[in-house]
Amino acid sequence: MNSPIETSVLIIGGGPVGLALALDLNHQGIACLVTEQDAGTALEVQAKAGTHNERSMEFCRRWGVIDEIAASYPEDEARDTVYCTAIDGHYIGRSKVASARDRGVPAVGPEMMRRCAQNQFDPILARSVQAGAHSELRYNLKFESFVQDDDDVTSTLHDLVSGQAIQVRSRYLVGCDGAGSTIRKALGIPFDLIKQMGFSLSAMLRIDKLEQHIRFGSLERLMFIGPEGTWANMTSVDGQGLWRFTVVGAESALSPETYDIASVVRRAFGGLDIPYTIERVVPWRRAQTLARSYGQGRVWLAGDALHTTSPTGGHGLNTGVGDATDLSWMLAARVNGWGGEALLDAYTIERRPVAQRNLGSATENYQAWVGSGMGNVTLDGPVGEAARRNIGNSMVVSLHQEWSSQGIALGYRYDTSPLIVPDGSVPTTDHPSFYVPTARPGHRAPHAWLTDGRSTLDLFGREFVLLCFGGAAEQGEKLVQAARAIAMPMRLEAIDQPEVAALYERQLVLVRPDGHVAWRSNVLPDADDVRALIDTVRGALMPHDATHTPVAPSKVDLSH
Numbered sequence: 001m002n003s004p005i006e007t008s009v010l011i012i013g014g015g016p017v018g019l020a021l022a023l024d025l026n027h028q029g030i031a032c033l034v035t036e037q038d039a040g041t042a043l044e045v046q047a048k049a050g051t052h053n054e055r056s057m058e059f060c061r062r063w064g065v066i067d068e069i070a071a072s073y074p075e076d077e078a079r080d081t082v083y084c085t086a087i088d089g090h091y092i093g094r095s096k097v098a099s100a101r102d103r104g105v106p107a108v109g110p111e112m113m114r115r116c117a118q119n120q121f122d123p124i125l126a127r128s129v130q131a132g133a134h135s136e137l138r139y140n141l142k143f144e145s146f147v148q149d150d151d152d153v154t155s156t157l158h159d160l161v162s163g164q165a166i167q168v169r170s171r172y173l174v175g176c177d178g179a180g181s182t183i184r185k186a187l188g189i190p191f192d193l194i195k196q197m198g199f200s201l202s203a204m205l206r207i208d209k210l211e212q213h214i215r216f217g218s219l220e221r222l223m224f225i226g227p228e229g230t231w232a233n234m235t236s237v238d239g240q241g242l243w244r245f246t247v248v249g250a251e252s253a254l255s256p257e258t259y260d261i262a263s264v265v266r267r268a269f270g271g272l273d274i275p276y277t278i279e280r281v282v283p284w285r286r287a288q289t290l291a292r293s294y295g296q297g298r299v300w301l302a303g304d305a306l307h308t309t310s311p312t313g314g315h316g317l318n319t320g321v322g323d324a325t326d327l328s329w330m331l332a333a334r335v336n337g338w339g340g341e342a343l344l345d346a347y348t349i350e351r352r353p354v355a356q357r358n359l360g361s362a363t364e365n366y367q368a369w370v371g372s373g374m375g376n377v378t379l380d381g382p383v384g385e386a387a388r389r390n391i392g393n394s395m396v397v398s399l400h401q402e403w404s405s406q407g408i409a410l411g412y413r414y415d416t417s418p419l420i421v422p423d424g425s426v427p428t429t430d431h432p433s434f435y436v437p438t439a440r441p442g443h444r445a446p447h448a449w450l451t452d453g454r455s456t457l458d459l460f461g462r463e464f465v466l467l468c469f470g471g472a473a474e475q476g477e478k479l480v481q482a483a484r485a486i487a488m489p490m491r492l493e494a495i496d497q498p499e500v501a502a503l504y505e506r507q508l509v510l511v512r513p514d515g516h517v518a519w520r521s522n523v524l525p526d527a528d529d530v531r532a533l534i535d536t537v538r539g540a541l542m543p544h545d546a547t548h549t550p551v552a553p554s555k556v557d558l559s560h
Helices: 016-027 052-061 066-070 119-133 182-187 261-269 315-335 346-370 381-398 406-410 473-484 498-504 527-537
Strands: 005-012 030-033 079-082 091-095 135-138 140-149 153-159 163-173 191-206 223-224 231-235 244-246 277-291 298-299 464-468 491-494 507-509 517-521
Touching: 005 016, 005 315, 016 030, 016 052, 016 119, 016 315, 016 406, 030 163, 052 066, 052 406, 066 119, 079 135, 091 231, 091 298, 091 381, 119 135, 119 153, 140 163, 140 182, 163 182, 182 231, 191 261, 191 346, 223 261, 223 381, 231 261, 244 261, 277 346, 298 527, 315 346, 315 406, 346 406, 464 473, 473 507, 473 527, 517 527
Parallel strands: 005 030, 005 163, 030 135, 079 223, 163 298, 464 491
Antiparallel strands: 079 091, 140 153, 153 163, 191 244, 191 277, 223 231, 231 244, 464 507, 507 517
């Protein structure tokens, strides 16, 4: 065996979450290696994620890949969902979601939700990882085992081309190796079944110019409804003729070699003779699962290795990207020596409730999908017409949070984290569809446009940033100097824009590298509490640490 490969962070799994983690570590100057057992990225067309929410797009903005993603899906393609009994059957209703061209950038962020098929998205990230100064991606390496001690992790991988065993020594190991994660199993972390929701089969259909066969105009998705409820749906993957056709709730679909998918497609097409080819058929179980812990010691997990969810809402990949960007800054802090020993313990505390929340939203969406009371939906005459009107109205209302989930994307918060200093302010409502910007500690720092054309979000990503408003820069400098005295990276940004100051509500706002507010106040604590503040947000206060106590909540100045 050759000498071990050395890197700061070894990432097992070259899917979107592993690549996202590598890109964020690269952004922070941390050496990392992604290994993937396949021979390349997206070698097969997969029936996987295609919707990337506003928060994921903000991170893609950070990594410089927005333009490629935006170019991958037609700007003028409406994102509407049409409910019908068949393409040539009864029309039931329509959920309207504007195209990227017509929707525009939201007021609450610098980036909009985007469509980008995973077989396009993953290669975009992979190319960026390969071009990174601090990141590397290697294929044909199958993970076998690891051993961790107090100083590092030694992993053994199998080179599928040469047959050789490869050793990698890293400061940290992260498993982004999917729902069957070998690394999670090796850690002995239970993977709890939260809810078994049914069975599905997805067929990737190539259909040339489907719009010539349908009367519904520009759309993204067709949902087919019968007396039994929603029995199938068909979603545009790339806006260029590739469609994902999903059979809902059929356990027999788990055996694609015997399941008659063609008959179900015929039911959806009705009497229309629409030419199509099947590129791939994938059976799967629709289940909500969640790991009890997100890692231990020097070995951590992210993405599907921690949680799986029904795709109703598109929360799976986006939740995984959130895992990666939370874990990234913590790993960087530990590698660079300024992160405290308790820092990584906060990862589970912060991210697991977000996964539970997103699983719950996906469950609600799925329950609205399958529905009940649809027995008259295919009838002709007044009874059928009334039934379809009622069902259509119900579907539009109940599925609004699936097609419009800005609250899920931007509203998650870490306000119960031991790394966050509360200020006594009242929490905002956490609604799946609606997001209320707030600089309350634990929340995503609000977006606002600066006079130089940047977003406030463009200020974050590599270090802690202390935002100073209303002439507070002089006292803010004391906090920056205290942080730098222990080699904790912190930068001061003085902003002289009253409308931005009003959005952030305090004169001093400390924002973490991941863009979440850690602390805010109108006044700086005294010298001892400044040290306690710094130690709190960097995870240096252990439960048994008698030297310091966590900084007390800041007093709320309601006159500000």
